[in-house]
Amino acid sequence: MIELEILSSPDQDIVGAHIYHKKSLRIGRSLQNDIIIMDPMIELNHLEFIVEKNIIISSINSTPFFISNKKIINEVIYKLGEEIKIGKTILKITKHIPILPEDDSDFKKNYQMIEDEKPAIIEVLDNLEVELKLVECERYVD
DSSP: OEEEEEEEOSOGGGOEEEEEOOSEEEEESSTTSSEEOOOTTSOSSOEEEEESSSEEEEEGGGOOEEETTEEESSEEEEOTTOEEEETTEEEEEEEEOOOOOOOHHHHHHHHHHHHHHHHHHHHHHHHHHHHHHHHHHHHHHO
């Protein structure tokens, strides 16, 4: 998860804080991007953020961007709070919670545990159904 703040842009509709829960975010003018910024100086497909343990910002098609006034052409590991400039738009990431790959063995173990407990859950539901019927019958008797 990242919280991205667009500090300034010719596209005033996009200015402000935005929260994204994705492993990959693309920025550009094209409607196919996750973040669409109508800045004439931004390419149709300009940047991609890869959100994992670190945030990697990579240029799409070697389109340059700037981080803290340093020109970047390929990719860079982003440091939280640094200003990113693409075209005439300035943005920064203000919060980052890493998205870590899920351990497949934990998933299988948890799934097996649920499968093993299924008969017990079914038994509890059956008992509840019987109890509800008894309560319902007692209401009619009274």
